[in-house]
Amino acid sequence: MKFALLSGRRVEAQPKLRAxxxxxxxxxxxxxxxxxxxxxxxSSRSHCDHWWESETDWHREWKNRFPTEWQEVPMVDALSGELHIADVKTAANLVIEFQRSSIHPDEVRSREDFYGRMIWVIDGRKNDADRFNFRNMRSNPNSDGISQFQWFGRSTLFSRWHTLKPVFIDFGPEHGFWRILRFDLKTKRGLAGACDISGFVELASSGATDFSSVGGPGSV
Ligand SMILES: [Zn+2]
Structure with missing residues (x-):
C-alpha cells in the first residue's frame, strides 16, 4: 500500500516506520x-485485502494521476463484512482498478460485484507480444478514433477481460491507451477506441460519467 495511518495522518512509507x-x-x-x-x-500476516497485488511503478503512476484522497479507499460490504481497498475511488463513487497480474474470470466477476460502479485499467505492457500484436492486428482508427481488430495467437488478454464493465488497456506510450469496446470470443474480432490518458483522467474525475453506457467488451 502507498498509504498507512500514523498519528491519524495518511503517510507514505519511509525507512523504519511502523504504522x-x-x-x-x-x-x-x-x-x-x-x-x-x-x-x-x-507485519503479522498476509494482506487484509486478498485481492491486493504487489505494487509496481505502473500502479503508482496511475494512482498518482488522481488526488491522494481518492487513492486506496477501504470499502466494506455491510452484510458480509468483506473488506477490500479500491485503488481509486472518485468523489462520484466510481472505482478504478489498476490491474497488472492475470486473474481468473470468477475473480473478475467477484470484484465487479463488490465494487459495483467500476472500471478496469489493465497493464497491457506486461507481455511484450501483446502490444506489438495489437498494433499489427488493428486497423488505423477511423474519424471517431475507433479501430477494428482481429486477435490471433495464444494470448488470452482479450478473453480474460471479456466482461460487461468498461475495460481500458494501457499498452504504453508508444502503443497507446485503448478502451476495448467489444470483443467476440468466437470470431476473436473486436472494436477499440483510442484514448488520451489525460482526457480519460479528466473525464473519470469529473463525475459526469461512469462509462457504463457503452458497457464492456462482452456487452452486445
Ligand atoms: Zn490491513
Missing part, C-alpha cells in the same frame, strides 16, 4: 528497498 493499516487497523511496516516501490506491508 496502522487504514483498512484493517493492523500494524504495517515500511518496506523501503532500492529495487522496490516503497510501500507498507502487514
Amino acid at each position: 496502522i493499516c487504514p483498512a484493517c487497523s493492523g500494524e504495517v511496516i515500511a518496506k523501503c528497498g532500492q529495487h522496490i516501490v516503497w510501500h507498507w506491508a502487514h
Whole structure:
C-alpha cells in the first residue's frame, strides 16, 4: 500500500516506520528497498485485502494521476463484512482498478460485484507480444478514433477481460491507451477506441460519467 495511518495522518512509507493499516487497523511496516516501490506491508500476516497485488511503478503512476484522497479507499460490504481497498475511488463513487497480474474470470466477476460502479485499467505492457500484436492486428482508427481488430495467437488478454464493465488497456506510450469496446470470443474480432490518458483522467474525475453506457467488451 502507498498509504498507512500514523498519528491519524495518511503517510507514505519511509525507512523504519511502523504504522496502522487504514483498512484493517493492523500494524504495517515500511518496506523501503532500492529495487522496490516503497510501500507498507502487514507485519503479522498476509494482506487484509486478498485481492491486493504487489505494487509496481505502473500502479503508482496511475494512482498518482488522481488526488491522494481518492487513492486506496477501504470499502466494506455491510452484510458480509468483506473488506477490500479500491485503488481509486472518485468523489462520484466510481472505482478504478489498476490491474497488472492475470486473474481468473470468477475473480473478475467477484470484484465487479463488490465494487459495483467500476472500471478496469489493465497493464497491457506486461507481455511484450501483446502490444506489438495489437498494433499489427488493428486497423488505423477511423474519424471517431475507433479501430477494428482481429486477435490471433495464444494470448488470452482479450478473453480474460471479456466482461460487461468498461475495460481500458494501457499498452504504453508508444502503443497507446485503448478502451476495448467489444470483443467476440468466437470470431476473436473486436472494436477499440483510442484514448488520451489525460482526457480519460479528466473525464473519470469529473463525475459526469461512469462509462457504463457503452458497457464492456462482452456487452452486445
Ligand atoms: Zn490491513
